[in-house]
Amino acid sequence: MTDEKRRPRPAAQYGPTAEVVAANVARLRKARGLTIYGLSGLLEKAGRPITPSAIAKVEKQQRQVTVDDLAALAVAFGVSPAALLLPLDDDPNHRVEVTGAGQVPASSAWAWASGRQPLKLTPGREEAELLEHQLNGLPSSQVRMRQQPLWRALQVAEESTGRLLRKSSVFVEGDDEHFADQVHQARRALERVAAELDHLESTRAGEAADLKRWAEDAKKPKGEDSDGPSVD
Missing domain, CATH: 1.10.287 (Helix Hairpins)
Known part of the structure; x- marks a missing residue:
């Protein structure tokens, strides 16, 4: 076996959004009165099985959450994906960290996650960037309505x-x-x-x-x- 094959795989890198997702999974599970076994059962019925031990690892940031996991968890909890991706805080005076964007006002993060506006706007190009955001990120009926x-x-x-x-x-x-x-x-x-x-x-x-x-x-x-x- 070569040295390259013996080399251990690098540990998964967890960013700030992964940290928030882990905290929100635990928060929502407890808010619904579910044990890790109960949540695992719901996910299995939904066709996206995640074992109880895997759920515990998610909450401890020891297991990555895939996009399919995220969607299934949001469905199981009865919330939008944004409720998993962001802290429950939209105070414009508070800042939250979003992977790829850094620190942003909490209100801006929620406006972005709900499809209302880009996460960041360039001074002097606000109108153009807002229109691009709508054209590229919303169904055409929503774009027409918002105009x-x-x-x-x-x-x-x-x-x-x-x-x-x-x-x-x-x-x-x-x-x-x-x-x-x-x-x-x-x-x-x-x-x-x-x-x-x-x-x-x-x-x-x-x-x-x-x-x-x-x-x-x-x-x-x-x-x-x-x-x-x-x-x-």
Whole structure:
């Protein structure tokens, strides 16, 4: 046997995301009230068997999780894959480490994992990179929907109200002016949503009226326009 054949295989390299996956498997298993044997049974029924000892090794970062394992675990726990890949923290003031990206704001990591935006945006190219992200990472129906003004207004409203609710959960003395400003921003964002809804409703009503008129015109005798019979 050659020296090369005798050489032991290098140990698997575990990055920051693997560490989070291991912690989340343990967290979700306990939250579901499952032992490693119970979880193993669920995975076997799902057609992706993982032995109890292998599950214990996953939680100790002694066994790699394949993409098929990850999908099966997410199904067994009743969560999205993102709930395994990221910590349960979306505070924009906190940072999480993502393999290949380094430290990023927790809120950005979750927006990326949920398909809302790229993990990082280049200053001056935000709009282009967001569009590329959607075109390359979402079904075409989702891309079309996200290009609508109403969708964009809803996104802004969600972000504004989210900041407001986070702010309202912690009282800071002397911060009334900042809080009032966030209330104003959230109100303006919701008013924009209402305006876009009104516009969508009026557009739909106009289209319905046009269709009705065209249908009535199609029923008229040939040579008769909408103002009455034609005169030679």
